Amino acid sequence: MGYEIDLLQELRRDVLLRHVHRDHRVIEVGAFYRPTILPGEAQTIFADYYGTDELQSQAGAQGVNRQVAPVTIRLAEQELWEAFRGRVDWIVANHVLEHLVDPFRWLKQIEPCLNEGGAVFITLPDKRFSFDHARTDTAFAHFVADYLFGGEKSLPEHCVDAGLLYDGSRVGGETVDPSPRLDPGFIEHAIKSHHPGMHVHVFQGPTFRSRVLEPFLALGWLGYELAEYGEIPQLGEFYFILRRTDVPNNRRPAADWLFFARSQDSVGDQ
Numbered sequence: 001m002g003y004e005i006d007l008l009q010e011l012r013r014d015v016l017l018r019h020v021h022r023d024h025r026v027i028e029v030g031a032f033y034r035p036t037i038l039p040g041e042a043q044t045i046f047a048d049y050y051g052t053d054e055l056q057s058q059a060g061a062q063g064v065n066r067q068v069a070p071v072t073i074r075l076a077e078q079e080l081w082e083a084f085r086g087r088v089d090w091i092v093a094n095h096v097l098e099h100l101v102d103p104f105r106w107l108k109q110i111e112p113c114l115n116e117g118g119a120v121f122i123t124l125p126d127k128r129f130s131f132d133h134a135r136t137d138t139a140f141a142h143f144v145a146d147y148l149f150g151g152e153k154s155l156p157e158h159c160v161d162a163g164l165l166y167d168g169s170r171v172g173g174e175t176v177d178p179s180p181r182l183d184p185g186f187i188e189h190a191i192k193s194h195h196p197g198m199h200v201h202v203f204q205g206p207t208f209r210s211r212v213l214e215p216f217l218a219l220g221w222l223g224y225e226l227a228e229y230g231e232i233p234q235l236g237e238f239y240f241i242l243r244r245t246d247v248p249n250n251r252r253p254a255a256d257w258l259f260f261a262r263s264q265d266s267v268g269d270q
Contacts, residue, residue: 047073101151129236163190205238
């Protein structure tokens, strides 16, 4: 076994390797068997909720004969901001934020890990191309409430939403009739069904940028500026790069971003 590069990794690497150099210190979260930055391309450390052996077993159970990235930081035992402070140039998190109860709080918590000018590379699945396509996008106001008061209170809502509206037909599975799920027993089970692999939040690239990410950055609660945004529709995902700054320069006036958000109303309301 060894590290292999598939199309998904290649397209991400095309973006990231324009910025990352050999002397950069990188933490990649949740790489599994698809590390974005390979050994020798940077000083890379891998973090995951599970340990290396457990991940290798999971890969085998999925019929994947590929080497998993060796986990140094077990996130079930230690958080990134407890291990690193001002020592990292890049944090890479592919398909991580959608699993977090409060993703903007997590972005705030990892800020101290980054050197001055350090950056975060994020990819997220676009719900239009996934089993989440029937779910409602998580709204800006919802993220604000989660950030201020904690996301655990709204978790049951997300569990029900994910349970009711999961549709595997978009990812090669069978189309599921949701009507039998409208049952009190199913709902009670769904409320208690949260697990690390669940998509708590769902997004679409263009509307996430205009209606969520940019207005959240405009609040000034996070010490980042949006350095780059792009979409990879052939793989059903989008990415953005947030660069740490003590003086965010992307605080567009509220009327400006509201106008921009409304101009995107025709995008994604499907």
